[in-house]
Amino acid sequence: MQSAATCALLSTNNATQHKEIPTLNVTKCTCNINNSKLVEFPKAWNEFRMNQQFCDGILRSSDGKTVYIHRVIVSLVSSYFKDLFTNSLKGGETEMNEVNLDIPGHILDLILDYAYTGHCNVTLENVEHLLPIAYQYEILGVLHQSSQYLFEKLKPENCIGIFKFARRYFCCHLEDRGLKYICHNFKQIFIQSPEFKDLSAEELECILRHDELNVHREELVFEAVMKWIEADLQVRKQYLRTLIHCVRYGLTNMNFFRHVIRNKLILADPELQSSLYSSSVLAELNSGQSCNRVLNNAISRPRIPYEIIFACGGWNCKRDTRFIETYDIRADKWFIHTKTDVIEPRQTHGLCALNNLIYVIGGYDDREYLNTVCCYNPITQKWKYCACMHRPRGGVSVCSQDGKIYALGGYNGRIGMNSAERYSPNLNQWEMIPSMHCVRSEASAASLNGKIYVVGGLNEHEGLRSAEVFDPQTNEWTFIHSMATVRSGLSLVAYNNYLYALGGYNGDTILKSGERYNPTRSSEWQQISEMHHRRNNFAAVVLEGMIFVAGGAKYLQPIAVVEYYDVDSDEWHKASSMNMKRDGLSACVLAGLPNAKAYSQASRIQEASSDNSTH
Template sequence: MNISMKLRTSPIKRKQTTKFSINKSSLNKRKRQIGKSRCKVCCCSVKWNAEFDFPKIWEELRNENQLCDGIVRCQDGVVFNIHRIILSAVSPYFRALFTNSINRDKKDIKESNLGISSQTFRIILDYAYTGRCAINKSNVFDILKYADQYGIISIVQKCCRFLLDDLSPTNCLQILKFATQYFCNKLIEQGNRYVLQHFGEVLLKNECFCDLSGPLLVQILSDDYLNVKSEEVVFQAVQKWINFNISERKVHLLELLKCIRMGNLSYGRISKIAHWPLLQTDSACTLYITDILTIINDVKEVEIDPLNTYLSRPRIPYDIVFSIGGWSSGSPTSFIETYDNRADRWLISDKSDVVARAYHGMCTYMNNIYLVGGFDGNEYFNTVRCFNPSNHTWSDCACMYYSRCYVSVVLCAGKIYAMGGYNGRIRMSSVERYDPLRNQWELIPSMQKQRSDACAAVLNNKIYIVGGFNGQEVMNSGEMYDPLVNQWTYIPPMISARSGVSLIAYSNSLYAIGGFNGYTRLPTMEKFTPDLSTNPGWIEISEMLTPRSNFGTVILDGCIYVIGGFNGSTTVNYVEYYDVDLDEWMEAASMNLNRSALSACVISGLPNSKDYSILHYKPKEPQENDEG
């Protein structure tokens, strides 16, 4: 119990003394304790949260206006009859007010005039009598303000929880500003993180962006965790903020300009920035840009260490691609690589699983990665392994009913589905579903066709699966499973038969990419939009740069990435991505290991995303006996 609480709950008994001595060390220790007790603790801290049972009789007495012994008059003139003891039970403010604990020689106060609206006070009163608090977007700020003033910590916590759940690009800056006024440290931390992670949307949608102070904007733009697809977005932020009030804000221009990591932009992009008229009228900024262009031009043929050069230091990615397992050099592997899309580099992880596997399925749930089934060259697995990237640990999950390699795996409505595959004897049509919360598998209706080496995706809470091999032929057919009716139905067939295909959902359409048609590996891609009113079936769109089958596919930065695979003669480590808006394929950095039959996924917003970025990566030191 802190000192302030002791002063309120027990009278001080003074004892007369004629002589006393002071121990300086004890006195200094006491001063430090008093100082600590006066520091305000985070209002939304968990340790403040105490559950309390609210007797129903309280609400009945209030509704019947019985045994009321106090009055509260709000600023709009509305009067509430209250029970002082009930308000005192939830609020230290009202306890001190009504018990007159400060001026003990005076009578207790029974009436109070408050500078609060009756609408807001009624909500606080509801909580005092029932424990219920009707918080919504229109009243949360007022409720938090007065709950903090009256010391009703439980309401403050409810408000903070509501605001945390309500964070969006349009309101995060307002919430962050408000949280700083009330020592809501958790809300401040989450608000800061949200602004960094969704900065592009905040820049476009938040009306309060231009109200940021210069120092706060510098802090945001210089942060390693700022999630921007390109440093051009940082320049756009600087330009928008300065243009809002040029006469007062141009003094910040050079400092803000230095937040842009121009080493990650091309020479042409930097030259375009240099043509901003406001920059050309500022001699210091013009000199800075000239120096940057000179440096980049001089070292463009030299490899720069991004860790030691701020100009080319990459941001920490918000989205991390994990590439796990697969077939390489004639055997399966448990190898993990992660892709840092801000540095365009694949990094080798030292947290590989103990189980090597290929032709497995993989999906993510609650920031955990689940590896399902697969093949190690001898055994067909029914096992499931879970990797937690937040703490770098592996664990076993419940086994499937059947062993499955070449299995198709998706997550739909919080459940993991394993469809078809090969058990070492037959190609399968059976389907089972896993509940991660219960750690339990269950069988559901089988597909209409046997399929191994097919691929599945989820769109609008329905599961689609296409292609595959049935033991006799490569197929072009597809099916859809609706969990609400627990039934499989056919969808229009693809243009090409494909096994080892990748199917991925993006922007209300399905994309079937690559695969093997029974004769050759395919570079082609087909698109299907399941809109019954205008459905033309599958249509062919741009081809990949490299034909491939049995590769990983993810959505990253609004593009479709294809990773590794088999090109018909060898496993490859090539990575390329498809820009849907441009209808164009482009190359990305290659993996460190050639492999096919791998699986890939994306996890966003990891608290330790730096662990999987180039800023954390430390290349192995060469050993004395290493050659070369």
């Protein structure tokens, strides 16, 4: 439960926030420590302070507290005090060594803690007072620490208050982070946050026009506009003419557009109707084109996705591949990135994301089974080798849990294995863990509620339908209910307390069936709707609450088709196919990349625009 001080901080009516948001241009971020000179804090400084040795100044707080200081030390961390003390020595004035401050004593103590040690104890109870005072007295180090503290406390229910707070005190870095957080979590904030109605028209427009606004349909933008206006209809209806154009109508359909036009507020404004009926809007709505000219138009340009699928490796009929291919769900398009090749081509490898890094593990490269591990940094777009596994593993099952990566079973070129190992990125080290009960290659693994599950696969004689779970706390494997169907080359996905086992090969045919299991209920596996396409050795991930499956093999031929499963409706839907047919590929999802644009349609639009401008 939040404290009263926190609630006060996050309320837009907070008494300490007595100024309107500044409109003047700010060229320097007050909360960015890089804008202040580096200061070293020798231990002796604080000892002098505590013992009141060599003090040459006195500060008095607003509540009568007297503190003895060293003027030169305080001046090092505050431009205000530097000017105050040095200017008093000019022009023959009497030297100033006593200052009365409009600062409460407990806040003054925190500021002096920073001045003498480089650190102050920022808390929920003091940050609403500490940051404004640090801003007033130009103590950039305290501003930075307060801003960092607020950033770490960002939540859907308080992020708008923190965003507005940052704007008020020119904390541009925190403001930008707050804006990104609002955009990335917009649906939850729009539906649940009581602060949503407190946004100004300018702030709401900034959010709704943002390319990184995370909305799976533009109809939500229209709903947000109307909800905000209706919160204070008489005052806010004047802003409808501007805000209504934040919706990217070129990403909707005519049925929705007719719904917009029939809104009572829009019907009452002929000029607004005219602007919506403009030829450019209707042209975009009626156009099925996807050329660069259309995509460059603001009302039809896809937004940058918050979550992105990264698919890697696999076999394409001729050779093992080394390309990364990404999926932009906003544009429903796949993009090959030839400049980010894997260090070596491979198939039937494992792949997982951890701390926004992608780890490619084991596999087969047309010559041998691999124990090598590669790590891709999507921000720097660079690959590096990590420590090798203890065993070569093709057809390996991989997942992550509690900051560690698990590699289970696989085939080493001679035999199938039941051995398992675990990788610690911080140590760059693999360790063996207890072996599974069954030999498994071409199985699949997933983590759910702190445990590691592995299902299906092949032993040395036949396909399997058995399943087992590893508990890192007890360091033991335990059998769970077997699947209803034998499956090798399947994909296992964990979502919303269920395990979903999809596709694979049952010894006779490639499957398009799927089943799910809830470990907490200890029930049998339940059948779900069948995929549109049979497939094994394919990739499966959860993206925006839906299960996507991509590529794989169908009757010994690689495929590029992609589809996704809506858990709520128990239905499969088609998505755009990959650019390359691939069997034995792997995929993962990364969220919130600062350079997400580089992996999206927006990047291709920008590149095309640059090419056109040079011709």
